[in-house]
Amino acid sequence: MKTPKKVMLTGNKAAAWGARMAGVEYVPAFPITPQTEIVETLAKWFADGTLQGKFTNMDSEHSMFMAAGSAGATGVRVFTASSSQGILHGLESLYTITGWRVPMVMVNVSRALATPITLEPDHNDVMSTRDCGLIQLHAETCQEVFDFILMGYRVAEEVCLPVLVNMDGFYLSFTREPVLIPDEQEVRNFLPLYTASQPMFQASRPMARASAVFGGATYTSFKLQQDLACRDAEKCFNRVAKDYEKHFGRFYGPVETFHLDDAEYVFVMSNSFATKGKSAVRKLRRQGIKAGLLKLRLFRPFPSVAIASALAGHAKVAVIDQNLSPGMGGITYPEIVTSLYAREDRPEKILSVIGGLGGKDMDDQDFMAIIEHLDSGDGGSPLYLYDEKDVSGFNRLQQIAKLKEA
C-alpha cells in the first residue's frame, strides 16, 4: 500500500475530497451555508478538468435532488450536498428518489431549522429525512466524512439506495483536521469506477420507472422492498467496513464505544459533539466517575441490536439529542429505548437530554449536570441543557427588544 498523504482539511474540504476520490461524474448543486465550500471546491475541479463529468448549477434543492436522482437512474456516479432549509425544500425529491432506488451519496452539513432562522448546527434537518429511506451515516471527524463517502458509494451501489453522510455545520464543516487521503489506485481497488447493477435509461432498454400504483397492497409491496433493502444495508455496511479496514486500516462499526466496558454512566451522542462528550468522559474518569460514551454512526438503518448490546448492562444512560420534536422531546431517544425494551439487562435509567440546539455549546458543566440528573431520584425527562445563565442572557436580549418596542 502506498503511503497516504496527510493533509489539513475542513469537514467541507474532506467531503469534496471524498467525492473526488470516489470518482464522481455528476454533481448537481445549489449553495447553502454552511455547505457551500463543498460544491465550490467540486465546481473548480470540474471546471479545470481535475474531475471528468459535469457540474450543473441548479435552481433549488428540490431541483437538485431531482436531477441527482434521475442521473443516478441513467447510470452515472452522483454526488451532491445540502443543509438545513435546503434539505426541507428538497424533501419531496428525497422521498421520490429513494423510491426510485437509485444509488448516490449526498452530504448534509447540519444546520438548525427556521424559525428563527440561524446558521449554527443541530440535527432537526437530518432527522427530517429519517423516514424517507435514505441510509444515514453520521460523522464525528473530517476523516470520517472522507471515509464514509467512499464507504457510502459501496453500500449505495450494492443495495440501490442513496446514502446521506452527515456532519455538523461550523463545528466540523469549518474545522481543519488532519485527513489521510489514500492513493487513487488504492481507492479504485476498494471502489471501482461505476457500473450500475440495475437497468439504466438508454435507447436499447426502454422501461417505465416509478409508475403510479393503485391499491394499498401494491404500494405496500414496493415499500416493503425498500424497507428490506434498507435493513439489508446494515449487513452490507458491516461487510464494507471490514473491507475498508483491509484496504486502509481504519475500521468503522455501526456504533463506536468509548470507555464503555465498566461505565456506570453512558452518554449516547453523535456527530462532532461526541468529541466534547469523549473529553468530558476523560475528565469525569479522572474524578473517579465511571463514565463512558456510545457514538451513533449508522443511523439508518437503525442498528438496534448493536446499540442494545452496547447499552445493556450499564446502569444509567443519557441519550443526548441535538434536536427537538416539540411536544415530544428528543427524536433518537424513543428509538434507543425501543431497542432496549426487550432486554432484561436494560439500564435502570434512560434519560432523554436535549442540548446543542442551534449550535449551543456543551461544556463540562453540562455533562456534570447530566450525571447529577441521572443520580437524582426525581429527575424528570427530558433534561434541557438550558440553565440560569442562559435564561438571564435571554432576558437581557428581551429587555433590548422591549426598549425598541417602547
Add this chain to the structure above:
Amino acid sequence: MKILTPVHKKIKDLHPHEAISPGTGLCAGCGGLEGLRLGLKELGDDFLICNAAGCFTLLSVYPFTPLKGSWLYTTMGGPVPAAQGVRDALDIRMRHRGLEKKEDLNVIVVAGDGSSNDIGFGATSAGIHRGLDFIYFCYDNEAYGNTGFQLSASSPYGSATQTTPSTDVHEAGTEMNKKDLFEIWKAQKPVYLATVSPREPIDLSNKFARAKDLKGPRMFICMSPCPTGWGFEPKEAQQIAKLAVDTGIFPVKEYFEGEVVHTVRPRKRLPVEKFLERQKRFRHLFEPHRQDEVIRLIQSRVDDYWRQYE
C-alpha cells in the same frame, strides 16, 4: 416572415407508427393525449418522458405502460430538473464512458398546465436558462383537471372552476386572466416554441418534425379540450378544439429564430360565444341570465390580440 418547408401536407403523410398504444387510463376525448400521440409519431421511439403529477401520470400504472419509449414519474414541480439529470447523465456516458450515440434519448417533459404555470414554473424557467436540450409538452386543459378541476394560472377569465365558482358575488367565476405562458417562455428565447392543437394534426406534426432536430429547450403548449372538466361529450372534443382555433381564442403559432408566426389563421373569426356556449364551465355566462359584459370582455381581449397581427 420565414416560410418553413412543411414535412407533411396532408393527413396521409403522417407516420403510421404509434408510440402510444390505445387503451390508457386517460379520459375518452382527451385532447392532450391526441396531441402527445401525434407528437411522438414524429419523435420516434427513442425517448424518455419525465412526467409531472397530473392527468397523464395515469398513462403508466404499474405494471403497464402504453409507451414504446421510457417513462419516469417525477414530482409535480420537478419534471424539468429530472430531465436535466437524465440529459446530463447521457452526455457524460457518451463523452466519457463509451456509450454509443444510438443509445441517446430524446428527453421529453410531459406536464399539465398546473405544473407548467404554477408549481413547476420556476424549475422550468431555470431549465430554459441552462439551455437544457429537451422537449417540453404542456397539455393545457386550463385547470387542475386530475384533482377535479380547480383554478390554475391557466384558467381563463369567465370560466368556472371548483375553486372559482360563479356566485352572486363573483358572477364571472374566474376573475383573473390566463397566464400567457407562450410570451413568458418566449422572453427566455428558447430554441423553439409553439402552440399546437389536436384539431390541427398536420400543423402539429410539422412543428414536432421541425423541433426534433433542433438542440436546446423546445416547448409545446397543446390546447387540451377536457370533456370532464370543461363539460362536454367526449365525441365533441374535436369540434371544441376547432372552435377554440376558429374563434381566435387559441392562437396556433410558433416562435423560431426570433419571430412569431401564426401557422393556422382563422379565415373569419367566429364570435367567442360559439366556443363558450358548448361548455359547462361557461354556462353561467348564458344561464340563468346572460352576462353580456363578461362575454364582451372575452371577445374584446381576443379582438385586441388579433389586432396586433391583422
